[in-house]
Amino acid sequence: MTMYRCVGLTVKSDFDKKDAVIQDVLGVLCPLGIEVRVDAERMEGLSCAKEYAALRTNERIDLLLVIGGDGTILRAVRELTDFTVPIVSINRGSVGFLTEIHSDDVKQALPALLNGEGALDERALLHVTVHRGKEVLFNGHVLNDAVISQGAIARLVDLSTTVEGEHLTTFHADGIIISTPTGSTAYSLAAGGPIVHPQLTATILTPLNPHSFSQKPLVIPGKQKVVVEVLPRPNRFMDIQLSLTLDGQTYLALENEDRVMTWMNGTTVKFLRHKKDMFFATLRSKLKWGERLED
Incomplete structure (x- = not known):
């Protein structure tokens, strides 16, 4: 049984409407009986924008799913009005220091987080x-x-x-x-x-x-x-x-x-991750530490 009953969903502004990632995400959420609120402004033209309620920043959600890169996450944090809502990010960008799930791993990784197997990573604003x-x-x-x-x-x-x-x-x-x-x-x-x-x-x-x-x-x-x-x-x-x-x-x-x-006045934003502290692993991966330079 998932601990999240209502999940918000937002994507990067130039999101490809034919991308299968959104369907993978909905394929995980819907069978669990989760209410999905979609960022209809940026997902106009997608069938899911008609099937699910529009996301409003002042409405209460239990979790925010962000599909995109670090820029999409920064925009989502700026628009978030309730900083107690944790964020799960699915990488569709380039570097992705803040993202948690690769788009190819949605079907395997997302259910585990929804079932309470993740840890909160708080970042100071x-x-x-x-x-x-x-x-x-x-x-x-x-x-x-x-x-x-x-x-x-x-x-x-x-x-x-x-x-x-x-x-x-x-x-x-x-x-x-x-x-x-x-x-x-x-x-x-x-x-x-x-x-x-x-x-x-x-x-x-x-x-x-x-x-x-x-x-x-x-x-x-x-x-x-x-x-x-x-x-x-x-x-x-x-x-x-x-x-x-x-x-x-x-x-x-x-x-x-x-x-x-x-x-800093103590305000933080919360990211839901598989492990609480993967910072050094992220540095090695994103900055290519320890890898040989190609000619």
Whole structure:
């Protein structure tokens, strides 16, 4: 007997309607008597979108199934209103650091998780607020990172950064990545940041191409509040477009003296996995550690 009575189902935006994975998933859920709520907006045209109730983010579900890659998971987490709902991810992307089940293994792996054989993997979310004077432009969470960067014109910008009210430094750089341990294997890693175990409550500050060679990535306690302020630019550089990108998907244009604040407030998202800690195995698999380089 499954412990999940109502399951939400969502897919990546460019999902192939002829893909057999969705039928494999429904073939597992329906015989168990599970009510399925489908993300009908992204699955329009599929027969299952007519047969099952539409998924609404404010409706109570016991489990959320995500078919796609890491980007689909990041979008699903952003739209989730109840962070107590565990997520099971089926990989249809490329790297898939966050995904649990390969699409070829759905019929074997999914029933075991539904029958309570899995373990919860909690990942800390980073709370982000954006302030322009007294106005709050954004108030929400990210799973991976918040990135301040410039647009098409390549010119360094000045970002005054404080931690818990103490001035850390002013980064003269292309920008800065503020990431969670989960996000440490994403953009931050590509920019030279460290890999941080996801069970740690930490925030990683990774400057993008800093002018000063001594300004290196920094790991700080996650509960400490980071404030990054865009320092005024000379008029001749006002055509430089600064932006804040959240989890690679949400974009906000930044102006002089805008402030981006981040900290971890204890909010987590839960992933249902076969084993509680497979982080090192994931690193070996996804980053090809220990494999010989081909000519």
